[in-house]
Amino acid sequence: MSCHYNRDLLKNYWDKLPPESVINLCTQHAQKCASCKTAFTIYQAFNTTIEDEKRITSNPYLATRIIESIQTNHRPFNLFSLKPIRITIAAATILIVIGFGIGIGQLFISNSPTNKLSDISYFNDNSIEQIDLWLTDQN
Amino acid sequence: MSELELINSIRNHPNQFGDLVKQYQSLVFRTAIGFVHQKETAEDITQNVFIKVFRNISSFKGDSSLATWLYRITINECISNLRKERFKSKLNSLSDFFTKDTTPSTNHPETPLEVLEKDNLSNAIKNAVDSLAENQRIAFVLSKYDELSQKEIAKIMVINEGAVESLLQRAKKNLQKKLFQYQP
Numbered sequence: 260m261s262c263h264y265n266r267d268l269l270k271n272y273w274d275k276l277p278p279e280s281v282i283n284l285c286t287q288h289a290q291k292c293a294s295c296k297t298a299f300t301i302y303q304a305f306n307t308t309i310e311d312e313k314r315i316t317s318n319p320y321l322a323t324r325i326i327e328s329i330q331t332n333h334r335p336f337n338l339f340s341l342k343p344i345r346i347t348i349a350a351a352t353i354l355i356v357i358g359f360g361i362g363i364g365q366l367f368i369s370n371s372p373t374n375k376l377s378d379i380s381y382f383n384d385n386s387i388e389q390i391d392l393w394l395t396d397q398n
Numbered sequence: 399m400s401e402l403e404l405i406n407s408i409r410n411h412p413n414q415f416g417d418l419v420k421q422y423q424s425l426v427f428r429t430a431i432g433f434v435h436q437k438e439t440a441e442d443i444t445q446n447v448f449i450k451v452f453r454n455i456s457s458f459k460g461d462s463s464l465a466t467w468l469y470r471i472t473i474n475e476c477i478s479n480l481r482k483e484r485f486k487s488k489l490n491s492l493s494d495f496f497t498k499d500t501t502p503s504t505n506h507p508e509t510p511l512e513v514l515e516k517d518n519l520s521n522a523i524k525n526a527v528d529s530l531a532e533n534q535r536i537a538f539v540l541s542k543y544d545e546l547s548q549k550e551i552a553k554i555m556v557i558n559e560g561a562v563e564s565l566l567q568r569a570k571k572n573l574q575k576k577l578f579q580y581q582p
Contacts, residue, residue, distance in 0.1 A: 273570050301519070301577050308520040309542050317427045317441055322419045324441075325448045329415065 262288075265295050272302040401464040408455055415455075419448050425465065425544070426472045432543035433476035433535070435524050443479055447472050462553065469544075469554045473536055526576035534569040537562055 265288045271277040277285075289296040318324070404421075408414050426447050430440035450471055458467060530538060533555070540551045548562045555562065 273573075298578065301523075304519040305523050305573075305577070308523045311520070312431050312435065313428060313543055315431055315437055315440075317423060317437070317444065321427070321441055321444060322416060322423055325419050325423075325445050326416050328445060329449060329452050 262292055262295055265289075265292070266298065269295075269298055269302045272306055402460055405455060405458060405460070405464065412452075415448075415452055418451070422465070422468055423448070426468060428543055429469065429472045429539060430476055432539035433473075433480065435528075439479070443472070443475050447475050450475070466550075466554050469540070473554070477532060477536075523577065526573050529576060530569050530572055534565050534572065537565040538569040538573075541566055 265285060268277065268281050268285055271281065285295075285299050289299040404414075404418060408418060423444060426444045427440055430443040430447075431437070434440050434443065447468070451468065458464070527535065527538065536555060537551055540546045540554060541548075546554070548559045548566075551562045552559045
């Protein structure tokens with residue numbers, strides 16, 4: 260078998276393990292050719308490494324660990340699960356924020372032009388010229 | 399119990415989430431092992447994946463299969479883990495630069511087997527897989543570790559089958575290049 264043909268056969272290793280007859284041919288050739296032996300070793304190691312990794316199994320208690328982690332740290336948010344002191348702090352904070360907001364709003368309202376005395380209120384009625392006088396003058 | 403029945407029952411009774419974990423944990427774990435090669439890290443990733451699934455189970459619409467959804471979450475988790483690790487190793491190499499003696503070594507291994515054996519052949523293979531581009535690596539892991547068809551990989555990666563074929567071919571070429579770079 261030529262080295263070229265041997266390399267072609269070895270390429271099957273990338274897709275899946277070749278049939279035993281092919282492996283035997285490659286093994287026989289590898290015993291004679293140092294360069295092909297290296298290639299054969301690498302191809303075989305490639306498959307062995309992946310197969311070995313696929314055989315690794317997780318810890319048998321992994322599912323329990325996951326469920327426990329979810330139950331302790333990742334429960335859905337529930338207001339009633341909060342402790343009373345936390346609820347008090349949360350309520351106080353909300354009230355302070357609302358009060359602060361109302362306070363700022365009041366400041367704005369007291370300075371707004373609608374609350375100031377209108378210009379019309381300073382209008383002096385007495386200074387208006389009597390329309391009757393003006394009419395008589397015309398006549 | 400079908401996938402949708404299982405999900406609906408979990409939505410109504412979250413305590414049944416354990417059934418889903420037991421059913422799919424090996425799928426998630428195997429994919430994670432393909433990316434990280436370490437049992438403990440793969441277990442941590444598996445845990446994070448199921449926590450994400452638990453939080454987002456209400457958003458699962460059933461457009462794709464549950465397995466496809468799980469594969470996507472697992473791949474995202476693995477990639478983000480790898481990016482974190484890469485960032486950490488960059489920081490470490492930066493600190494090593496300031497602390498280590500940087501005189502170059504004069505011992506160069508000569509033959510490919512010497513190089514590979516020195517580094518341990520299986521480690522060299524894992525390193526070669528790790529050096530693949532992200533998309534090639536995803537396609538390679540799903541094809542080799544999970545033994546998925548190109549059609550299934552295409553669904554998971556949201557690309558067409560031709561693109562998957564091309565990614566796998568490029569991955570093989572790059573792996574061959576990496577592993578046989580010293581081959582005469």
